[in-house]
Amino acid sequence: MAKISINMSTGSLQQEEMIVGIDLGTTNSLIAIIHPGTNQPTVLREFDNSRLVPSIVHFGPGGNMSVGEEARQYLVTEPQNTIFSVKRLMGKSYRDMEGVAPYFTYKVIDDGTDNLVKVEVNGKFYTPIELSSFILKALKARAEHILKTPVNKAVITVPAYFNDAQRQATRDAGRLAGLDVLRIVNEPTAASLAYGLGLRNDEEKVVAVYDLGGGTFDISILRIAGGVFEVLATNGDTYLGGDDFDRAIVRHWTAGAGWDDARISSDKSLAQQLRLAAEEAKKQLSVTDSYNTIIDGQELLITRAGFESLIRTLVERTIDSCRNALADAGLTKEEIAEVVMVGGSTRVPLVRASVADFFGRPVHTEVDPDEVVALGAAIQADVLAGRNKDLLLLDVTPLSLGIETMGGLMDVLIPRNAKIPTKAGRQYTTQKDGQSGMRISVYQGERDLVQDNRKLAEFSLTGIPAMPAGFPKVEVSFLINADGILLVQAKELRSGVQTSIEVKPQYGLTDNEVERMLLDSLEHAQSDMKLRALVEAQTEARVLLETTGTFITKNEAWLTPEEIQVTRSAMQDLEAKVAGTDKDAIQSAIEALNEISRPYAERLMDEAIGKAMKGKSI
Numbered sequence: 001m002a003k004i005s006i007n008m009s010t011g012s013l014q015q016e017e018m019i020v021g022i023d024l025g026t027t028n029s030l031i032a033i034i035h036p037g038t039n040q041p042t043v044l045r046e047f048d049n050s051r052l053v054p055s056i057v058h059f060g061p062g063g064n065m066s067v068g069e070e071a072r073q074y075l076v077t078e079p080q081n082t083i084f085s086v087k088r089l090m091g092k093s094y095r096d097m098e099g100v101a102p103y104f105t106y107k108v109i110d111d112g113t114d115n116l117v118k119v120e121v122n123g124k125f126y127t128p129i130e131l132s133s134f135i136l137k138a139l140k141a142r143a144e145h146i147l148k149t150p151v152n153k154a155v156i157t158v159p160a161y162f163n164d165a166q167r168q169a170t171r172d173a174g175r176l177a178g179l180d181v182l183r184i185v186n187e188p189t190a191a192s193l194a195y196g197l198g199l200r201n202d203e204e205k206v207v208a209v210y211d212l213g214g215g216t217f218d219i220s221i222l223r224i225a226g227g228v229f230e231v232l233a234t235n236g237d238t239y240l241g242g243d244d245f246d247r248a249i250v251r252h253w254t255a256g257a258g259w260d261d262a263r264i265s266s267d268k269s270l271a272q273q274l275r276l277a278a279e280e281a282k283k284q285l286s287v288t289d290s291y292n293t294i295i296d297g298q299e300l301l302i303t304r305a306g307f308e309s310l311i312r313t314l315v316e317r318t319i320d321s322c323r324n325a326l327a328d329a330g331l332t333k334e335e336i337a338e339v340v341m342v343g344g345s346t347r348v349p350l351v352r353a354s355v356a357d358f359f360g361r362p363v364h365t366e367v368d369p370d371e372v373v374a375l376g377a378a379i380q381a382d383v384l385a386g387r388n389k390d391l392l393l394l395d396v397t398p399l400s401l402g403i404e405t406m407g408g409l410m411d412v413l414i415p416r417n418a419k420i421p422t423k424a425g426r427q428y429t430t431q432k433d434g435q436s437g438m439r440i441s442v443y444q445g446e447r448d449l450v451q452d453n454r455k456l457a458e459f460s461l462t463g464i465p466a467m468p469a470g471f472p473k474v475e476v477s478f479l480i481n482a483d484g485i486l487l488v489q490a491k492e493l494r495s496g497v498q499t500s501i502e503v504k505p506q507y508g509l510t511d512n513e514v515e516r517m518l519l520d521s522l523e524h525a526q527s528d529m530k531l532r533a534l535v536e537a538q539t540e541a542r543v544l545l546e547t548t549g550t551f552i553t554k555n556e557a558w559l560t561p562e563e564i565q566v567t568r569s570a571m572q573d574l575e576a577k578v579a580g581t582d583k584d585a586i587q588s589a590i591e592a593l594n595e596i597s598r599p600y601a602e603r604l605m606d607e608a609i610g611k612a613m614k615g616k617s618i
Contacts, residue, residue: 018033018147018149018150018151018152018153019033019153019154019155019182019381019382019384019385020032020033020044020143020151020153020154020155020377020378020381021033021041021154021155021157021190021374021375021376021377021378021379021380021381022136022139022154022155022156022157022174022374022377023157023187023190023373023374023377024055024087024132024135024136024156024157024158024170024173025055025087025213025214025373026055026085026087026088026213026214026215026216026241027054027055027084027085027213027214027215027241027242027243027344028052028053028054028055028214028344028370029052029053029054029055029135029136029139030043030044030051030052030053030139030370030371030374031043031044031139031142031143031374032044032371032374032375032377032378033143033147033378033381034378034379034381034382034387041194041375041376041378041379041382042375042378043368043371043374043375044142044143044146044147045146046142046145046146050069051370051371052370053067053068053069053135053138053139053142054068054069054071054072054084055084055085055086055087055135056068056071056072056075056082056083056084057071057082057083057086057131057134057135058070058071058074058078058081058082058083059081059082059083059121059122059124060074060078060081065134067134067135067137067138068135068138075105075272075275075276076269076272076273076276077269079105079106079268079269079271079272080105080106080107080121080268081106081121081122082105082106083106083119083121083126083131084104085104085214085215085243086119086128086131086132086135087128087132087215087216088215088216088238088239089108089117089119089128089131090128090129090132090162090166090169090170090173091116091128091162091163091165091166091167091168091169092116092117092128092166093115093116093117094109094115094116094117096117097117103239105268105271105272106119106121107119107120107121109125109587109591115540116128118587119131120587120591123584123588124584125583125584125587125588127533128169128173129169129172129173129176129529130173130176130529130533132169132170132173133172133173133174133176133177134177136154136156136173136174136176136177136179137177137178139177140154140177140178140179151179152178152179152180152522153179153180153182153381154174154179154180154181154182154381155181155182155183155184155185155377155378155380155381155384156170156171156174156179156181156183156184156185156377157184157185157186157187157190157373157374157376157377158170158184158185158186158187159186159187159211159216159218159234159236160186160187160188160189160218160220160231160234161218161234161236161238164413164424164426167184167415168412168415170184171184171412171415172529175446175521175522175525176525176526176529178522178525180518180521180522182381182384182417183380183384183417184415185376185377185380186220186229186231187209187211187220187342187373188209188211188218188220188222188231188234188340188342189222189229189231189376189380190372190373190374190375190376190377190379190380191209191211191340191342191372191373191376192207192209192222192224192229192340192376193375193376193379193380194367194371194372194373194375194376194379195338195340195364195366195367195372197224197338197340198224198227198228198229199227200227201226201227202226203224203225203226203227204224204225204226205223205224205337205338206221206222206223206224206232206329206331206335206336206337207221207222207224207336207337207338207339207340208220208221208222208322208325208336208338208339208340208359209222209339209340209342210318210322210339210340210341210342210346210355210363211236211342211343211346212241212242212318212342212343212345212346212351213241213242213342213343213344213345214241214242214243214343214344214345215238215239215241215242215243216236216237216238216239216240216241217236217237217240217241217317217318217321218234218235218236218237218321219234219235219236219318219321219322219325220233220234220325221233221234221325221326221328221329221331221336232328232329232331233325233326233328233329234325235321235322235324235325235328236318236321237317237318237321240314240317240318241343241345242279242282242343242344242345244311244314245278245282245307245310245311245314245345245348246275246278246279246282247275247278248307248310248311248314249278249281249282249302249307249310250264250274250275250278252302252306252310253274253278253295253300253302254274256300257298257300270295270296273295273296274295277293277295277300280293281293281302281307282307282348283347285302285303285304285307285348286347286348286349288304289303289304289305290302290303290304304349308350311348311350312350315350315351315354316354318351318354318355319354319355319358322355322358322359323358333358333359333360334360336359336361338364339355339356339359339361339362339363339364340363340364340372341355341363341364341365341369342369342372342373343369343370344369344370346365346369347369352365397414397415397416397417397418397420397422397480398416398514399416399444399445399446399514399517399518400412400414400415400416400444400445400446401413401414401442401443401444401456401478401480401486402414402442402443403440403441403442403443403476404441404443404450405428406431406539407535407536407538407539408449408450408451408535409448409449409450409532409535409536410443410445410447410448410449410450410453411426413425413426413476413477413478414478414480416446418480420480420481421479421480421481422479422480423477423478423479423480424477424478425475425476425477425478426475426476427473427474427475427476427493428474428475428476429469429470429471429472429473429474430464430467430469430470430471430472430474431469431543432469433466433467433468433469434466434467434468435464435469435472436462436463436464436465436466437460437461437462437463437464438460438461438464438474438490439458439459439460440458440459440460440461440476440488440490441455441457441458442455442456442457442458442486442488442501442503443455443456444456445517445521446517446518446520446521447517447520447521447524447528448528448529448531448532449528449531449532449535452520452524452528453517454517456486456503457488457501457503459488459490459499459500459501460499461474461490461491461492461497461498461499462497462499463495463497464492464495464497465492465494465495465497467494471494472492472494472495473492473493473494474490474491474492474493475490475491475493476488476489476490477489477490477491485502485503486502486503487500487501487502487503488500488501488502488503530583533583534581534583534586537583537586537587537590538578538586540590541574541577541578541586541589541590542578544574544590544593544594545571545574545575545578548567548571548593548597549571551597551601552564552567552568555604558604558607559600563596563600566596567593567596567597570589570592570593570596571593573589573592573593574586574589574590574592574593577589
């Protein structure tokens with residue numbers, strides 16, 4: 001068994017470790033290293049020179065799974081079993097996805113709650129974390145095949161606007177793929193590093209990073225000073241990207257061919273053929289003046305001028321975001337020293353021209369826009385490996401810190417390798433009506449169940465006013481100061497009731513104990529995640545059973561005997577499933593109960609609203 005060698009003053013790995021940089025993208029993912037011969041950041045390429053791995057997962061018969069180019073071919077033939085753009089689902093709840101789920105050709109489970117989304121394929125339920133881990137596992141295998149050496153450590157990039165839940169989800173996906181994720185780095189920071197910005201300690205400037213990928217757009221304004229990157233402002237649209245350029249072309253073609261929306265939405269194969277042809281058209285129109293193809297016996301044509309006319313309003317929306325980001329940062333265009341272009345969609349000539357025109361200066365396009373983030377991640381990995389002394393590496397937390405949640409799960413608030421000083425907070429609520437107190441148990445470690453981690457402290461928040469379950473808002477915040485002292489505070493936001501506790505620095509662990517905990521985390525990642533998924537499903541089921549039972553009792557007079565009987569039967573089935581250990585069976589039973597109760601719950605809601613509005617004019 002290999003030992004993980006850690007520098008406890010920085011939390012970084014020692015020099016002999018191979019650490020890769022990974023750009024886990026919405027459309028494509030790739031992996032980069034610092035080449036040992038040239039000492040330059042290099043994207044790993046297969047023998048056929050391919051470097052991009054499409055962020056696509058396909059589930060075939062008999063549990064066979066494929067990732068990347070192999071999975072891409074099934075987008076047309078098996079759209080319901082082929083998962084793309086999973087990054088858009090990371091850390092998102094069902095409510096976040098409202099109105100967007102129809103964009104996906106696979107089944108995104110929606111029960112209208114704040115639970116995190118799941119994807120159903122062939123009766124099995126997958127979280128975005130699991131789906132992302134399949135992509136990361138494929139990248140890990142690819143790197144090991146090219147480098148002919150084990151790869152276990154990585155730096156992974158995320159958008160600057162990713163929240164704590166999305167960052168933790170990305171960390172979990174890496175761990176599930178067998179990777180020790182040393183740092184989650186903001187994509188604009190990585191892109192800046194790839195252009196050599198921020199490498200000198202005496203450098204001080206403000207840069208703009210314009211990132212237009214396949215599914216997302218964001219603009220980040222960064223201040224670089226003494227090797228430290230500070231995000232001054234970020235703006236953008238998580239549903240604006242090259243995919244929307246493709247859809248504009250598809251709409252242009254379908255209108256010309258006389259195909260209505262009903263046909264496109266019902267014929268998934270035709271929809272995917274059009275999507276892929278539109279993507280090819282977009283790429284060709286960056287270098288040629290026209291593109292034509294034949295689909296379903298219909299000739300489809302588009303010119304560059306026509307394409308630019310179709311996407312002009314979309315590009316203008318990105319410029320509006322640039323304007324808003326500058327306003328949020330309190331800066332003028334003249335104060336921006338450099339503009340870095342990131343993402344494959346920035347190859348579109350209209351995009352480059354529009355951004356250069358807005359900022360009034362030439363934009364950086366020298367580095368391949370598909371590669372620039374991964375190359376920057378490799379540079380950050382080089383810093384963590386202790387080889388690059390030019391960049392400032394601040395003290396970091398050696399292990400993750402979090403609290404115990406329902407089912408004995410560890411909810412991480414401050415992840416391992418977070419820079420010190422740091423703070424983080426998250427809101428929780430009560431499980432029972434009239435609950436007046438909440439126990440806060442603080443843990444340190446990388447495992448999914450608190451029983452496998454180290455307990456640091458425990459205290460109770462009492463005096464919460466009597467309210468229905470789910471109504472109180474308890475914010476738990478962690479603050480680690482420059483001395484490494486952890487302050488944990490719990491506050492009920494509606495009433496102002498609060499309490500706190502202080503935990504001593506370094507938390508009493510030796511280097512060997514930290515190494516052991518990290519190794520345990522990687523060795524048990526698969527079983528931990530399976531157990532976590534089961535506990536989460538059981539917890540979700542118990543909450544649903546309780547709320548459904550309460551709803552029926554309160555509204556029995558308004559329900560038909562048949563509705564009550566069918567619901568109770570579904571509840572009994574769910575109770576039986578919860579007693580077992582089949583996570584997918586529990587999820588299926590949850591979905592079945594939701595399908596049964598949704599129609600009459602909506603009916604009662606409509607009737608209640610109708611009565612409330614009776615006699616009132618709007």
